[in-house]
Amino acid sequence: MPRGLSLRSKLVILSLIVEVVMLTLLVVNSVRLSQDSLLNQAQVRYTELNTLFNAALAAPLAQRDYATLxxxxxxxxxxxxIVYAVLVDNSGLIVASSGWEKGRALPTSMAATKFSHARTDQFDTSTQIMLAGQKYGTLYYGVSTRFLSEARSHLVQQSILIAGVEILLSTLLLAGLGYWLTRHLASLTRASDAFAQGQLEIRLPMRSNDEVGALTHAFNSMADAIAGQIGALTASTAQLHEEQARLIALLHAMKLGILFADTDNRIIYYNPAFQHIWRLPPDLSLHGKSPAEAIAQTGCMLADPNQLVSLMTASADSPEEHPATEIRLSDGRLLTRLSHPVYDATKKFIGHLWMFEDVTQEQQTAQQLVYLAERDSLTGLFNRHRLHEEMEKLLAEAERTGTQGALLFFDLDEFKYINDTFGHYAGDATLIRIATELSTLIRRNEVLARLGGDEFALLIPQIxxxxxxxxxxxxxVQAIARLPLIFEEQHLHVTISLGIALxxxxxxxxEGLIAHADTAMYQAKACGKNTWQVYRPELDMGKEMVARLTWNERLSHAFEKNLFRLHFQGVYHTADRTLSHLEALVRMIDEEKPGELVMPALFIPIAEKSGKILELDRWVINEAVTVLARHLKLRALAINLSGRSLADPSLPGYIQDTLVRHGVDPRRLLIEITETSAIGDLLDAGRFIEALHLTGCATCLDDFGTGFSSFAYLKYLKVDTLKIDGLFIRDLPNDPDNQLFVKSIADVARGMGKITVAEFVEDEATLELLNRFGVDLVQGYFLDRPIADHPALRGEAPMEKSA
Incomplete structure (x- = not known):
């Protein structure tokens, strides 16, 4: 049956086919039954005719009454x-006939006795004429059977007519019934077509509770479910497209070169950064190519052309993660390459993700950081940290090989005079000249280092x-003594005292070598300076060494007797001269002179050399946090930590524990470290500052501007505040150079989002200049002096200097 027919048509056609078949069978059977009935009637008539003919003809034939016959x-x-009749006597002579032509031979077969045996339109038969049991002749006659055919034809015609009418009526009835039954199916079909075309809101009304009604309900439920799923799918697709667009935008914005190749090692995706890194034309398509083919089209030359191709070919055949590989280009750039296998949700390997990064700048920065971490910022010589590393190597090598080494310690004999007389610039220039001169005297395997201030060390690995x-x-010693120096048109000569420890x-x-080399240096000073001395433990100690030991004892005694005190000095807003916070300054009670205090300039250097400065820093921290916990109205308190504490990895944790123990907000504690100590060990300083930021404390770079390249280090030291060295503030109104420098510091700090503080403000004119330059905060004797019982601790506003 053709597929294009509707269900209604199929139902009608199938019903009609069944009905036609059944009617045909019915008509055929009816005709057969009617035919049988007619034949039976004809057979009965045939039997009656034989009896009538025998009764009518027997007597006249026996009497030979031919006329009657x-x-x-x-x-x-x-x-x-009856069509014809021929009477034949026993001798075979025709004695009488009717409807039979004379001379015509009788039918050859006259033996039929049943009408069903008739083969033409007439029935030929014969019957014996009997009388009293005696045969007198035979009657041959023919009976027309046309009535049977006519009756059969008439019956067939009537049956066909009735069947046709019935089929017509059935067709109309079935069409109506089919329409009535399938009219809702047509609505379902139209609704399904409309739904398939996107009309997701279409629904059908429920008109019955039969099967069609159930189908309508099922359609509506299906439509609701599909519409919901399509809506969710549409939203999910939109979200997927949005995320895909965001991902593509993110990948396009990345500076990391991204390339994805499938399992056939063919490129599926790459971002613009990949093209930029490899200097590929923007209009060049790489899709379908292998990574090696893509790199072959680059405008870059590899220092080792076979390196990348071999690496990428090896990685393509293996779903394994490969470590970072450095690729050196002939133009001097350095790239790193990472390869990661990519798996789908079923853990099936689907390709490799290649990542390329131009790390040239990072390498240069790292090299610069390494340089800064192990070099003195002023002279370019190795610093204390690098000297210690080299000494560790020396001691390990000397112990292994049994060789000897030497450590030379020296400092300038009258360096303080140069600083005080000609200023820090002259002092810095002197140190730079000495470093330059000494660099020409040492061999490649010898290590020259500046330890800080005017102290130097020279390590000789093998002697x-x-x-x-x-x-x-x-x-x-002789080279330094001959070194000419000219400051302010004055010719100067400096000398050094040098100690040797073997x-x-x-x-x-x-520690032992450094201590004995330092002792030998003081032994040289005791010998008149401008000389050198090998460490000799038997020599009597000079006055300076005795003084140092005395101060060590005094410091130990101060810790035991709790003789340290904090004094506080206000730090003010420059614009309106209101108090910002306090700075805590450590003092020591002088037991030898009751009522007097020992200033930090006397005991801090000794504490740093002896290592007691670490203990003192922790005392200051604990005392300052205690003050903050006691005086809740105090906004913030600044404390100073030594350079030695920068190398103490446990100190940030100690600060945090102390703050938590006293319940003090970390933002109320400001930690100050000097610029010289920070740049003396840049890595430790950077880690220390970062750890303080994680704790929540603010940081300040004290004495800013004393370094040779102060601005350069701001890139690596992420402090919050810059405190300008008092050297530039003391005579600010009368020094145009200092004015320019201070203004530059303020401008740079403001651009970097840092706060500036000026110390040693001692007059109105200086304060006005600082306000004009945009310096944020000020402190100094002009505003107030350090005292133990500052008004701000009592919640009182300090006396403010009027503008």
Missing amino acids: HEILAESEHQDG SDLKQAEDLAERV YPQHGTTI
């Missing part, structure tokens, strides 16, 4: 459908004997 046969013709170290010491004779540890 002719008359009887003539009367019987055309009656009861054959003591004389080698003494000869080098003599050359160093390994392993004078010490087998870093």
Whole structure:
């Protein structure tokens, strides 16, 4: 049956086919039954005719009354459908006939006795004429069977007519019934087509509770479910497209070169950064190519052309993660390459993700950081940290090979005079000249370092004997003594005192060698300066060494007796001169002179050399946090920590624990470190500042501007506040150079989002200039002096200087 027909048509056609078949069978059967009935009636008539013919003809034939026989046969013709009749006697002579031509031979087969045996339109038969049991002749006659055919045809015609009418009526009835049954199915079909075309809101009304009604309900439920799923799918698709667009935008914005290749090692995706890194034309398509083919089209030349191709070819065949690989380009750039296998949700390997990054700048920065971390910022010589590393190598190598080494310690004899007389610039210039001169005297394997201030050290890894170290010491002393210096048109000469400590004779540890070299240096000073001295433990201690030991004892005594005190000085807003916060300054009670205080300039250097400064820093921290916990109205308090504490990794944790223990907000504590100590060990300073920020404390770079390249270090030291060195503030109104420098510091700090503080403000004119330059905060004797019982601790506003 054709697929294009509707269900209604199929139902009608199938019903009609069934009905036609059944009617056909019915008509055929009816005709057969009617035919059988007619044949039975004809057979009965045939039997009656034989009896009638025998009764009518037997007597005249026995009497040979031929006229009567002719008359009887003539009367019987055309009656009861008789076509002809021929009477033959026993001798075979025709004695009478009717409807039969003379001379015509009789039918050859006259043996039929049943009408069903008739093969033409007439029935030919014969019957014996019997009388009293004796045969007198045979009657041959033919009966027309046309009535049977006519009856059959009439019956068939009537049956066909009735069947046709019935089929027509059935067709109309079935069409109506089919329409009535399938009219809702048509609505379902139209609704389904409309739904398929996107009319998701279409629904059908419920008109019945039968199967069609159930189907309508199922359609509406299905439509609701599909519409909901399509809505969710549409929202999900929109979200997916949005996320995909965001991902593509993110990948396009990345500076990291991204390339994805499938399992056939063919490129599926790459971002603009990949093209930029490899200098590929923007209009060049890489899709479908292998990574090696893509790189082959680059405008960059590899320092090792086979490196990348071999790496990428090896990685393409293996779903394994490969470590970072450095790729050096001929133009000097350095790239890093990472390869990660990518798996789908079923853990099936689907390709490799390549990531390329131009790390040239980062490498240069790292090299610069390494340089800054191990170099003195002023002279470019190695710093204390690098000296310690080299000494560790020296001691390990000397212990392994049994060789000797030497450590030379020296400082300038009258460096304080140059600083006080000609200023810090002159002092810095002197140190730079000395470093330059000494660099020409040492060999490649010898290490020259500046330890801080005017202290230097020279490490000699291998010496054959003591004389080698003494000869080098003599050359160093003489070279410095001959060095000409001119400041403010005055010719100066500086001298040094140098001490020598040998390994392993004078010490087998870093601390031991440094201590004995430092002692030897003071022994040289005791010998009149401008000389050198090998460490000699038997020599009497000079006054300076005795003084140092005395101060060590005094510091230990101060810790035992709790003789340290905090004094407080206000830090004010420059614009309106209102109090911003206090700075805590440590003092020591002088037991030898009751009522007097020892200033930090006297005991801090000794504490730093002896290592007691770490204990003092922790005392200051604990005392300051206690003050903050006691005086809740105090906005903030600043404290100073030494450079030695920067290398103490446990100190930030100690600060945090102290703040938590006293319940003090970390934002109320400001930690100040000096610029010289910070840049002396840049890595430790950077880690220390970052750790303080994680704790929540603010940080300040004190004495800013004293370094040779102060601005450069702001990139690496993420402090919140810059405190300008008082050297630039003291005579600010009368020094145009200092004015320019201070204004520059204020401008740079403001651009970097940092707060500026000026110390040593001692007059109105200086304060006005600082306000005009945009310096945020000020402190100094002009505003108030450090005292133990500051008004701000009592919640009182300090006396403000009027503008």
